[in-house]
Amino acid sequence: MKESDHKIFHSIQSMAIVICTMAVLLFISSCSGNRKRMGEAITERDSLPVMDTHDVTTLISDSGVTRYRITTPRWLVFDRKEPPHWAFEQGIHLEKFDTLFTVEASIDADTAYYYNKEELWKLMGHVAIQNLKGERFNTELLYWDQRKKKIYSDRFIRIEQPDRIITGHGFESNQEMTIYTIHQTEGIFYVDDTTQPVDTLQQQPSQQS
Numbered sequence: 001m002k003e004s005d006h007k008i009f010h011s012i013q014s015m016a017i018v019i020c021t022m023a024v025l026l027f028i029s030s031c032s033g034n035r036k037r038m039g040e041a042i043t044e045r046d047s048l049p050v051m052d053t054h055d056v057t058t059l060i061s062d063s064g065v066t067r068y069r070i071t072t073p074r075w076l077v078f079d080r081k082e083p084p085h086w087a088f089e090q091g092i093h094l095e096k097f098d099t100l101f102t103v104e105a106s107i108d109a110d111t112a113y114y115y116n117k118e119e120l121w122k123l124m125g126h127v128a129i130q131n132l133k134g135e136r137f138n139t140e141l142l143y144w145d146q147r148k149k150k151i152y153s154d155r156f157i158r159i160e161q162p163d164r165i166i167t168g169h170g171f172e173s174n175q176e177m178t179i180y181t182i183h184q185t186e187g188i189f190y191v192d193d194t195t196q197p198v199d200t201l202q203q204q205p206s207q208q209s
Contacts, residue, residue, distance in 0.1 A: 051077035131177035165189040
């Protein structure tokens with residue numbers, strides 16, 4: 001091979017190496033960009049609701065029997081968030097029925113989340129409950145465990161009964177709100193139609209009705 005041909009061969013070989021190297025680098029960069037875009041897409045999808053419904057009134061069944069009615073301005077369902085949940089961030093009104101469709105309890109809250117895997121409600125803000133006996137409960141945070149059939153809170157609770165008002169911290173009840181315990185009673189206000197309410201401070205650790 002002539003010297004000139006030899007130089008041309010080496011030049012072509014060098015150019016081929018450079019082109020291959022550039023192609024590999026571009027391919028790697030392209031894959032990296034695709035992975036980044038895919039990652040962004042997955043992250044965005046995980047943060048978006050699978051359902052977004054406005055002005056909702058719906059009935060929910062339990063074991064084939066209608067048990068609950070939900071009324072809310074907006075209902076979001078997040079199926080890919082951890083944990084998956086429903087969100088009612090504009091308020092909720094919830095009613096619980098017995099087998100004869102009598103309302104056993106009604107609940108109103110500024111914000112609510114339902115974690116469907118755990119069957120757990122978390123109600124926040126101004127939470128107001130009324131049971132079948134007409135008793136009213138007010139607190140700022142309440143949990144309703146449907147699996148264990150109990151309602152509880154570790155916050156301040158106010159219970160208005162026909163003849164008295166009870167206040168305290170920490171609360172636990174059955175889900176019909178008919179059998180309940182206040183873990184730390186702060187005061188009992190006995191109400192008389194002919195006199196002003198009487199405040200009797202209780203030192204006992206709990207109060208059950």
